[in-house]
Amino acid sequence: xxxxxxxxxxxxxxxxxxxxxxxxxxxxxxxxxxxxxxxxxxxxxxxxxxxxxxxxxxxxxxxxxxxxxxxxxxxxxxxxxxxxxxxxxxxxxxxxxxxxxxxxxxxxxxxxxxxxxxxxxxxxxxxxxxxxxxxxxxxxxxxxxxxxxxxxxxxxxxxxxxxxxxxxxxxxxxxxxxxxxxxxxxxxxxxxxxxxxxxxxxxxxxxxxxxxxxxxxxxxxxxxxxxxxxxxxxxxxxxxxxxxxxxxxxxxxxxxxxxxxxxxxxxxxxxxxxxxxxxxxxxxxxxxxxxxxxxxxxxxxxxxxxxxxxxxxxxxxxxxxxxxxxxxxxxxxxxxxxxxxxxxxxxxxxxxxxxxxxxxx
Amino acid sequence: xxxxxxxxxxxxxxxxxxxxxxxxxxxxxxxxxxxxxxxxxxxxxxxxxxxxxxxxxxxxxxxxxxxxxxxxxxxxxxxxxxxxxxxxxxxxxxxxxxxxxxxxxxxxxxxxxxxxxxxxxxxxxxxxxxxxxxxxxxxxxxxxxxxxxxxxxxxxxxxxxxxxxxxxxxxxxxxxxxxxxxxxxxxxxxxxxxxxxxxxxxxxxxxxxxxxxxxxxxxxxxxxxxxxxxxxxxxxxxxxxxxxxxxxxxxxxxxxxxxxxxxxxxxxxxxxxxxxxxxxxxxxxxxxxxxxxxxxxxxxxxxxxxxxxxxxxxxxxxxxxxxxxxxxxxxxxxxxxxxxxxxxxxxxxxxxxxxxxxxxxxxxxxxxxxxxxxxxxxxxxxxxxxxxxxxxxxxxxxxxxxxxxxxxxxxxxxxxxxxx
Numbered sequence: 176x177x178x179x180x181x182x183x184x185x186x187x188x189x190x191x192x193x194x195x196x197x198x199x200x201x202x203x204x205x206x207x208x209x210x211x212x213x214x215x216x217x218x219x220x221x222x223x224x225x226x227x228x229x230x231x232x233x234x235x236x237x238x239x240x241x242x243x244x245x246x247x248x249x250x251x252x253x254x255x256x257x258x259x260x261x262x263x264x265x266x267x268x269x270x271x272x273x274x275x276x277x278x279x280x281x282x283x284x285x286x287x288x289x290x291x292x293x294x295x296x297x298x299x300x301x302x303x304x305x306x307x308x309x310x311x312x313x314x315x316x317x318x319x320x321x322x323x324x325x326x327x328x329x330x331x332x333x334x335x336x337x338x339x340x341x342x343x344x345x346x347x348x349x350x351x352x353x354x355x356x357x358x359x360x361x362x363x364x365x366x367x368x369x370x371x372x373x374x375x376x377x378x379x380x381x382x383x384x385x386x387x388x389x390x391x392x393x394x395x396x397x398x399x400x401x402x403x404x405x406x407x408x409x410x411x412x413x414x415x416x417x418x419x420x421x422x423x424x425x426x427x428x429x430x431x432x433x434x435x436x437x438x439x440x441x442x443x444x445x446x447x448x449x450x451x452x453x454x455x456x457x458x459x460x461x462x463x464x465x466x467x468x469x470x471x472x473x474x475x476x477x478x479x480x481x482x483x484x485x486x487x488x489x490x491x492x493x494x495x496x497x498x499x500x501x502x503x504x505x506x507x508x509x510x511x512x513x514x515x516x517x518x519x520x521x522x523x524x525x526x527x528x529x530x531x532x533x534x535x536x
Numbered sequence: 537x538x539x540x541x542x543x544x545x546x547x548x549x550x551x552x553x554x555x556x557x558x559x560x561x562x563x564x565x566x567x568x569x570x571x572x573x574x575x576x577x578x579x580x581x582x583x584x585x586x587x588x589x590x591x592x593x594x595x596x597x598x599x600x601x602x603x604x605x606x607x608x609x610x611x612x613x614x615x616x617x618x619x620x621x622x623x624x625x626x627x628x629x630x631x632x633x634x635x636x637x638x639x640x641x642x643x644x645x646x647x648x649x650x651x652x653x654x655x656x657x658x659x660x661x662x663x664x665x666x667x668x669x670x671x672x673x674x675x676x677x678x679x680x681x682x683x684x685x686x687x688x689x690x691x692x693x694x695x696x697x698x699x700x701x702x703x704x705x706x707x708x709x710x711x712x713x714x715x716x717x718x719x720x721x722x723x724x725x726x727x728x729x730x731x732x733x734x735x736x737x738x739x740x741x742x743x744x745x746x747x748x749x750x751x752x753x754x755x756x757x758x759x760x761x762x763x764x765x766x767x768x769x770x771x772x773x774x775x776x777x778x779x780x781x782x783x784x785x786x787x788x789x790x791x792x793x794x795x796x797x798x799x800x801x802x803x804x805x806x807x808x809x810x811x812x813x814x815x816x817x818x819x820x821x822x823x824x825x826x827x828x829x830x831x832x833x834x835x836x837x838x839x840x841x842x843x844x845x846x847x848x849x850x851x852x853x854x855x856x857x858x859x860x861x862x863x864x865x866x867x868x869x870x871x872x873x874x875x876x877x878x879x880x881x882x883x884x885x886x887x888x889x890x891x892x893x894x895x896x897x898x899x900x901x902x903x904x905x906x907x908x909x910x911x912x913x914x915x916x917x918x919x920x921x922x923x924x925x926x927x928x929x930x931x932x933x934x935x936x937x938x939x940x941x942x943x944x945x946x947x948x949x950x951x952x953x954x955x956x
Contacts, residue, residue, distance in 0.1 A: 230855075230859055231858075231859075232855055232858075232859075251858075251864075252855070252858040252859050253858045253859070253860075253861050253862055253863050253864070253866075253867070254861075255859075256861070257859060258859070258860070259855075259856065259859040259860075261852045261855070261856055262852070263850060263852060265850060265852040265853050265855065265856035266856075267853060267856070267857075267870075267871055268875065269874045269875055278857070278860055278862070278870070279860035279861045279862075282860070282861045282862045282863075282866055283861055326860065327860075330860070330861065336859075
């Protein structure tokens with residue numbers, strides 16, 4: 176079956192609550208059928224507003240939202256057929272698990288036998304068979320979460336929205352639920368729009384991630400690209416760890432540029448700088464910088480170790496490098512571990528390709 | 537499991553349970569001492585007066601104490617024909633004691649309530665005794681029967697016998713317009729004198745309708761309060777609570793100003809041409825006035841419990857209901873409304889119980905229809921001084937409220953009440 180690449184389409188959507196500030200600015204976003212897309216961003220970045228507009232609880236101030244080619248801005252929420260998992264689950268506390276799941280089917284006037292079958296299927300999908308007669312209050316957080324997911328899926332919606340559904344769970348449960356939701360998505364192929372502020376959650380689960388900041392999508396790409404190739408400083412900073420140098424472009428030729436810092440010059444990958452003299456922030460992932468590299472690298476500098484923190488699987492080393500006292504290195508925990516001591520001078524090297532010269536902070 | 541493993545010992549060898557009790561004992565005593573003043577207060581102001589009311593309402597010891605020998609002798613009397621000599625003799629000696637104590641008048645009055653005509657014949661008997669006309673060596677029965685022909689009527693002696701038990705339910709029967717007939721059976725008061733039953737029904741009717749009106753008006757207000765942004769909801773809350781800060785009488789008086797025929801509301805209706813000047817509707821001194829004033833006064837008692845319940849209902853539940861395909865009405869009816877039932881129960885119970893005991897407001901704005909059972913209780917407390925009847929009606933009202941509470945518990949469950 177050919178998948179519709181514009182199954183959900185935000186077309187030049189603006190949203191303002193008070194007529195003064197735009198919470199969402201000129202949003203242009205296409206979501207393909209069957210895709211798991213995550214809206215990631217800090218709180219107040221407009222991601223939840225986008226979700227609420229899609230669900231129908233907020234109306235766009237300007238622009239249109241299309242679902243499978245149809246404009247849905249004027250359709251009330253209950254007619255959109257979009258499933259939703261809420262932040263605090265929003266299970267109906269006075270109904271049993273069965274009644275919760277049967278609710279969307281009953282309002283659609285589906286016959287009892289059919290309801291029983293669908294509820295049973297949805298519950299087995301989240302492995303909660305036998306919990307039909309429990310009340311939500313008698314379930315653990317993780318179980319409530321699974322019921323909420325099952326309820327959002329039980330009426331076979333075309334799109335399921337999830338608004339930070341795992342926010343209230345503890346770390347271990349959250350991780351296992353991430354995989355569970357991912358597997359459910361893979362097995363039934365429903366389109367999922369997921370909102371979170373947790374970047375590792377986004378990276379784990381999504382096909383594509385839309386990073387929101389300040390009402391705008393900063394970058395829309397798959398998890399690997401988002402992490403490896405952030406297009407601006409915000410994304411680089413928000414996703415994963417990041418070392419930065421602020422400087423000025425002193426020379427540029429094609430993809431490569433020289434960035435002049437206060438006391439040195441580093442070779443970088445020119446991403447969003449165009450000409451000489453531009454201010455820039457160079458971003459470098461901690462794991463891309465090596466200690467005492469054996470082969471030749473584009474940038475080689477020495478710095479003083481300020482702090483060594485043991486993390487089990489790796490050791491974090493904070494180094495004062497080129498005037499940046501917050502330069503972080505991640506040293507994998509292997510048998511050939513170097514002796515790292517505070518105030519020791521070490522050589523650090525990285526390739527120009529990994530140092531991305533982005534817009535200045 | 538064997539008994540050795542069941543009993544856990546502390547390191548000192550004392551059983552754990554004993555040790556725990558010892559450790560907790562001090563705390564328990566402390567906790568009890570903290571609530572003791574309140575318990576004492578409740579006992580003195582609540583349990584004790586209700587007990588007192590109850591004994592007063594059934595108390596009928598006066599005659600029992602006045603005529604001890606008579607009633608002793610009457611025990612053997614079958615009550616069908618005139619009593620034997622020893623009953624007359626007992627009555628004579630009892631009555632003589634009363635005359636010496638000068639309390640014979642009370643007996644006459646009390647017996648007269650039981651059966652008309654007692655007053656004059658007891659007085660006549662008293663005069664005979666005072667003049668020493670009764671010869672104690674002769675048959676006393678014959679001599680008393682000669683005093684007045686009514687003393688020869690068995691019905692009068694039956695009336696005395698009926699007053700023998702120290703307790704009576706007569707006041708309760710009176711409260712529902714019934715009485716003990718001469719033969720001891722329960723009979724209805726004549727139709728034109730049945731006032732209490734009308735009052736009971738009217739009280740129930742007014743309390744019920746006031747509760748319904750309060751609910752209909754309070755529910756949307758409470759919902760608004762719970763969902764509005766803080767700055768507006770605070771203002772609205774003050775508006776709801778405003779009546780609380782004003783004296784009940786002031787509020788009632790202002791309703792009188794508003795609702796009377798030459799009042800503000802009627803003036804306004806005439807001004808906008810809704811009614812003609814010469815046909816101003818009567819909105820006061822009838823049930824309309826009572827409903828309006830009582831609903832306004834009792835509204836906060838409905839709004840506050842509802843508000844406190846609605847405040848706890850997450851707005852995402854309604855959203856969930858809608859996103860799952862329920863129309864706004866279905867989402868409200870199936871999701872929101874059931875969750876507010878604890879508040880509805882608490883509010884309705886509170887308003888109903890308060891309304892059933894109301895009397896100042898209905899008396900002032902209700903006119904002829906404003907007399908409720910509480911007014912009747914107050915009337916007997918203050919005017920007729922028939923405290924035992926007032927107590928009986930008070931207890932009937934109390935038990936009525938308890939019955940309603942019981943029904944509510946059966947239907948909704950008291951655990952589901954949420955007052956705040």
